[in-house]
Amino acid sequence: MAIEQDTIVRVLVKDRARLLAYIWAIVSDVHVAEDVLSEVTVLAVKKREQIADEAHLAGWLRIAARTEALKALRTDRSRPTPMSDQLIDLLDAEWATRDAQSSNDLADALQICMQRLSPRARQLVKLRYAEGLSGAVLAEKLNQRIKSIYVAISRVHRALGDCIRAHVARESR
Amino acid sequence: MSDAVDIFLQQAAAYLDGDLPAEAHEALHAELLADPEKRRRFVDLCLHSAVLTETFSHPLSHPASPMLSEAKRRGIDSAPRSTYTLSRIVALAALIALAVTAWFVFSPESQTATHTPSTPVAMLSDHSADAVFVGADGSMELGSELARGSLSLISGTAQVMFRSGAVVDLTGPCSLEMIDDNRGFLHTGTLSAYVPDQAHGFTVNAPHGVRVVDLGTRFLMTVDPSGGTQLIVLEGAVHYEGIQPAGKLTAGSSATIIDGSAQVYHPQPGQTLALPPHIRNPLLHDDFETAPSGFTFRGNVNRMTQAQRAWQGHAYVGFNIGNSDVNGVAEQTLATLPGMTYQLQFELGKYLLGEGAARLDVDVLTESGDTTLLHETASVVEGSDTMPVTPTTFTYRFTARGLTTRLRLTDTSTNHASAFDLYLDNIRIVPVLPTAELTPSGNLKN
Secondary structure, eight states, X not given: OOOOHHHXXXXXXHTHHHHHHHHHHHHSOHHHHHHHHHHHHHHHHHTGGGOOSHHHHHHHXXXXXXXXXXXXXXXXXXXXXXXXXXXXXXXXXXXXXXXXXXXXXXXXXXXXXXXXXXXXXXXXXXXXXXXXXXXXXXXXXXXXXXXXXXXXXXXHHHHHHHHHHHHHHHHHO | OOHHHHHHHHHHHHHHHTOSOHHHHHHHHXXXXXXXXXXXXXXXXXXXXXXXXXXXXXOOOOOOOHHHHHHHHTTOOOSOTTSSOHHHHHHHHHHHHHHXXXXXXXXXXXXXXXXXXXXXXXXXEEEOTTOEEESOOSOOSTTOEEESEEEEEEESEEEEEETTSOEEEEEEEEEEEEEETTEEEEEEEEEEEEOOGGGTTOEEEETTTEEEEESSOEEEEEEOTTSOEEEEEEESEEEEESSSSOEEEETTOEEEEETTEEEEEOOOTTOSOOOOTTSOSSSEEEOSOSSSOSSEEESSEEEEOOTTTOSSSSOEEEESTTSOOSOOEEEEEEEOOTTOEEEEEEEEEEESOOSSOEEEEEEEEETTSOSEEEEEEEEEOOOBSSSSOOOXXXXXXXXXXXXXXXXXXXXXXXXXXXXXXXXXXXXXXXXXXXXXXXXOSSSOOO
């Protein structure tokens, strides 16, 4: 029996951040990732007869996302060498460990952890993600070296990652 | 924690931004292949970046209209990557629009199904971080299915997608009753509706028997506390019914419906949008001739009254006067219509010939300041040492998402030698149709 279309739409809306992240990891460009995500959305609804249920859909979406992401890279010859199948397989295993956590829980944890950042770090996150400024553009805007920007961004992400892991561990006790 | 992790995260963050040189990609791939801890960090980075992008942006955008889709296909999306771009709005909107299109195309029964009270008729397809709902049954998380009944939004914004494919953006305070999968009742507040072709006939009821039947379009609708209804059609056409006489509104027209009768406003020749007189149009028009200005000034910026320097009248706003710090900020909060597109236009001049660009960062923000609706930098390189200087006109466009919107102008001139001043005059914001051509300068069509 095929999955209901509204289940597909609901899952795609609810989990679009996770799927976007998966595609973004492969294509290294958020705009390309969003285009690929749109393609995957169309495919999921068109091919719904092949998808049994919500559990099947999660795996199906990841395979489709991987295929479409690599296809997008192949069509743009200016792109650097894509990840090997071996590397994507290894990353898939890592992605699978995050499937149990809902996107909403992660968003909540991120909001809590954001409050623990310094005002300057929060401002950086806001510029980077609210305004969509890449590191290179941020460097120009803030009149800093690009390396300094990426040092700051990496520290913010490390702090957020550590905080979220601790938060999730506390919540799961 | 080692420095190696920091260095790896720097490389990985640059990779996601597209800032990592091509030759460094293989080295990054090799590190990921070799080290499970780095793979864990990399997946965290991707996941957190995507969630932050989604959380902050909350586009609440209308699903891609034919105009937007066409613009993207033709590569008209010329907004810089550094801003909250049209391409992002289009991509996210397309996610919903395409899904709904396919949903509809592949599921003809979805229109004719009968519904029990608990049958989902819509889905919560987006909401802002500060959205507060009351009286909602069950979860109000993204993707939650909504059964028939009332949805009251106290504050923030939310987007509801009906099963028919019609999408409405709500701005709190607002109360919408979902009647079935292609019909709602706006009891109070403001909604912005996008109705794709397949949802033709989408109906919004209003107090006193008023019904607005959509014919495949985009419109704004407000019900005030006394039960009066205001309707503005941005694309396509709608019927309004339940009053005598009923009528049809096409794009650019508007109506106020009070006490069973409609006052209709149609665009005059040369106009693209006609609004009821109580809606501010222009939203802002300040030539600074009269004090005080509606702007709040911080830092090195002030209203100036030196007639020989003004290119119009005797007053203007001067940034960096007296060659002190470049830190002037002019800010103003405006009462906007959620879902309405506005055109912002102003004139800038650079006085004196010093090297560097006279630059003004233009930011339009939601009331909370969390979301940027517009971020641009207006720049004038060529200065003049004769008075008055010749001004340059800048024109931008944004779509409001709430009842209030913040406009912030920040002097970011590259004025290291403090060798010039930046003058601002004739700032004007007018509501426009989203499909109207951007007017570069001169007379505005609306």
